[in-house]
Amino acid sequence: xxxxxxxxxxxxxxxxxxxxxxxxxxxxxxxxxxxxxxxxxxxxxxxxxxxxxxxxxxxxxxxxxxxxxxxxxxxxxxxxxxxxxxxxxxxxxxxxxxxxxxxxxxxxxxxx
Amino acid sequence: xxxxxxxxxxxxxxxxxxxxxxxxxxxxxxxxxxxxxxxxxxxxxxxxxxxxxxxxxxxxxxxxxxxxxxxxxxxxxxxxxxxxxxxxxxxxxxxxxxxxxxxxxxxxxxxx
Numbered sequence: 001x002x003x004x005x006x007x008x009x010x011x012x013x014x015x016x017x018x019x020x021x022x023x024x025x026x027x028x029x030x031x032x033x034x035x036x037x038x039x040x041x042x043x044x045x046x047x048x049x050x051x052x053x054x055x056x057x058x059x060x061x062x063x064x065x066x067x068x069x070x071x072x073x074x075x076x077x078x079x080x081x082x083x084x085x086x087x088x089x090x091x092x093x094x095x096x097x098x099x100x101x102x103x104x105x106x107x108x109x110x111x112x
Numbered sequence: 113x114x115x116x117x118x119x120x121x122x123x124x125x126x127x128x129x130x131x132x133x134x135x136x137x138x139x140x141x142x143x144x145x146x147x148x149x150x151x152x153x154x155x156x157x158x159x160x161x162x163x164x165x166x167x168x169x170x171x172x173x174x175x176x177x178x179x180x181x182x183x184x185x186x187x188x189x190x191x192x193x194x195x196x197x198x199x200x201x202x203x204x205x206x207x208x209x210x211x212x213x214x215x216x217x218x219x220x221x222x223x224x
Contacts, residue, residue, distance in 0.1 A: 040216055043156075099144045099206060100158045100161055103155035105155045106154070
């Protein structure tokens with residue numbers, strides 16, 4: 001089983017709809033991250049969390065919110081989706097003593 | 113502020129040829145440096161990382177990279193390209209803290 005899972009893997013929605021993307025991990029890591037990937041821009045950090053009570057904004061948090069329901073779960077919400085939020089979204093984790101991050105398979109979101 | 117520049121959004125090599133993917137960074141503190149690979153429809157997978165110690169680091173699949181502080185570079189190389197190396201490659205920098213920054217990515221094409 002994958003260590004970092006994301007659901008759904010693909011989602012098509014309409015402008016104005018509320019969308020939630022979910023991430024779960026079995027690695028036992030405290031730190032979790034949400035990124036979006038756009039062609040030619042690499043990955044941009046949306047939000048990150050170092051433990052259940054710690055939530056921090058990243059570079060591009062406007063239009064997004066997150067919830068850390070448990071150590072293993074970190075959800076990303078788009079309260080009112082807009083077309084320029086069409087992108088590939090990745091969840092990642094890292095643990096204390098690890099410098100690298102471990103990525104989920106991604107969610108491809110299309111906002112029409 | 114720290115940033116990562118990957119020179120060349122697309123690189124094409126012949127099978128068996130040298131692979132060289134360039135990465136330069138700016139950082140106000142000694143950085144940790146990473147290369148990730150992304151295969152189609154997958155998340156990012158760590159190829160190799162530099163934290164401290166030996167400046168030439170070896171990774172998976174025959175890749176290696178050399179940290180050159182004087183040139184602020186961390187170029188990725190592989191002596192002989194294989195068809196399976198076709199993917200997108202991301203350089204990332206983590207300047208001793210918690211915020212990992214990614215380059216825009218380089219798409220590697222391997223011609224038969």
